[in-house]
Amino acid sequence: MTNLDRCYNIFDLREAAQRRLPKGIFEYVDKGTEDGISLEENRAAFQRIKLRTRFLNDWSKRDLGTEIFGKRINLPFGIAPTGSAGLMWYRGEVELARAAAAAGIPFTLAMGALTSMEEVTRAVPDVRKWFQLYPWADEEGSYEMVTRARDLGWEALVVTIDAAPGRGREHNERNGYSFPFRPNVTAAVDMTMHPGWMWRVMRKYLMNEGMPTNANFPERYRHTVLDGKTRTRPKPFQAMTWEHIRKFRDFWPRKLIVKSILSGDQARAAVDAGADGVVVSNHGGRAFDSAIATIDILPEIVEAVGDRCTVILDSGIRRGSDIVKALALGAKMVLVGRATLYGTACGGQAGAARAIKILSDEMERTFGYVGARQISEIGPHIFAHRDPVMSVVPVKSREYA
Template sequence: MTKLDRCYNIFDLREAAKRRLPKGIFEYVDKGTEDGISLEENRAAFQRIKLRTRFLNDWSKRDLGTEIFGKRIELPFGIAPTGSSGLMWYQGEIELARAAAAAGIPFTLATGALTSMEELTREVPDARKWFQLYPWADEEGSYEMVTRARDLGWEALVVTIDGAPGRGREHNERNGYSFPFRPNVTAAVDMAMHPGWLWRVMRKYLMNEGLPTNANFPERYRHTILDGKTRVRPKAFQAMTWEHIRKFRDFWPRKLIVKSILSGDQARAAVDAGADGVVVSNHGGRAFDSAVATIDILPEIVEAVGDRCTVILDSGIRRGSDIVKALALGAKMVLVGRATLYGTACGGQAGAARAIKILSDEMERTFGYVGARRISEIGPHIFARRDSGM
């Protein structure tokens, strides 16, 4: 296991994860789409925002917690849906969910996860569990998964709406990690050069449950990571409209969140269709390379629907100060994906907990510098340029 106390920030965890994972798997997580412009812009947009300092206001008592959907969370962030968690560490989704539960923050299970929602419910009963759905053209298949999450009592359904056009992740093809995965020499050599990962991760899967599968897929679509090319695959729902979001609203009894919102009009449409929350997201720069940075578009979305629903932001979060900037622009919380994946790759639950602790500590320091003791004291006044909001 990586010496986690030697990892002082998320970038240290990233470098450690890079050493531990096969190149193709690391770059699947780490890189963006096409030229990586959206990925880079997410970070650059946060870095352009400068903050004012404010001292001597008795910072001795402080609270980073907040309330989301009527319940307290101990930190204003949660775990984003990441289908690759189970390749970072053996049963990576469970490890990551345990770290989230211990920190008092929500965990989102991805459609393509290697751990089923039933197993996660058994193994981490105290977690605040959200299920992320990629709607399929096979609506019956989509509703089979949603029904399972509903019957298990999961708190929220997160419907991702940017999946239909597909992805342009050229690096996956170059590395031999196309989707669905097809055994090839490039990937085999890559994995063979990382015997530690084979021993820690793949050996345990083979000894316990066999090759990993898309555990939440209906049986007719479920396959191992090696036979995906020969099995029937679900197709993206290219004919989807807001009416289908209304159908999910009618079917789902608890909180409904629409993810991949990048404009005020789309946010209004989501709320009009019944969404309790929206996630301002460009998929971490992994979907559309010309997408706007989420922190740049956040004010437009908060203005459009901030008084009608819970606005959440993801994409580009690497520092606790990034979280504070998002809160100041009106987000109620953020979701982190890569940051905790890097941690999970370095030490399972302990590594994920280290990533969460790093972000929490950085947030707390930022609170101190801007003179805030609680989230209610974070707002646009902390920005260095008040004319532009940044």
């Protein structure tokens, strides 16, 4: 068991997770795509930003909470959808959702999760639940899942729009990693060399529900292994357009969020199609290696739609100060992906809670240094430089929408 008290920051949790997980699984979580440039840039962009200090304004009473979609959250962040939490820990999604509930923040379940939305609803009734969808070419299959989330009363549908081109994750090929598992020697050796993980995670699945699978998928896609012929992954929806977002809008009765927005034009198109929120995201550097860091494009997006929808940012959050910087540039909240996954790998709910606490303590300290007692006191005045982020090429028209 990892001594969580000795994990002082997210990077300590990351190192502990690396020791506990098979290499293929760890690298799937940790790495980016191709050369890892976008992954590094996400960190570099936050690190470039410097803040002004401001003391002696009575910091004794403070509140890190805010309102999202008309309801309070205790901290200005939530859990991003990640398909693999259930490989970090047995029923890792439930552990993560419980940590989110205890912290009073929203939890997003990835459609690729190993735990079903029905099970999360049952096990964690009191968390704010968002369901993430990658639309499939088989639209009927997508709607089967969306219908279930709708009927369970989930608060938001998060449609991620960046999947169609596929991912250049060479490390997965090298490590023989895929989910559902594809039988191969490299992955088998990797897993057997991590008996602790096999015992803590895999054994429990095999004893209780059998080989883990994409528990939210319609039955016909719920494979336990891939054979590359009859048992393959469902195809992403390459023919998708904004019309299909409008269709989701018409179908989904509650909040609709479009994830993977990286320009003002695309943000406007999302809001015009009926989105209540957008997630400014480059998928944590896991999708397109030439993608801009989200914090650098955030001002353009806030200017385009900040008064018409809830702007959320993710990608690269590892320190509480990163969250404060995003809020100062106009994000209403952020999502964290890897930070809480590392935590989950180290201690299930307790590990995820440790990650949340680390970020929240760091954030609170940053509030103290910049002289803010509440989120409404965070704004561009906290930046040290006139252009805190790299300026972007101005776009005049909506031609890219």
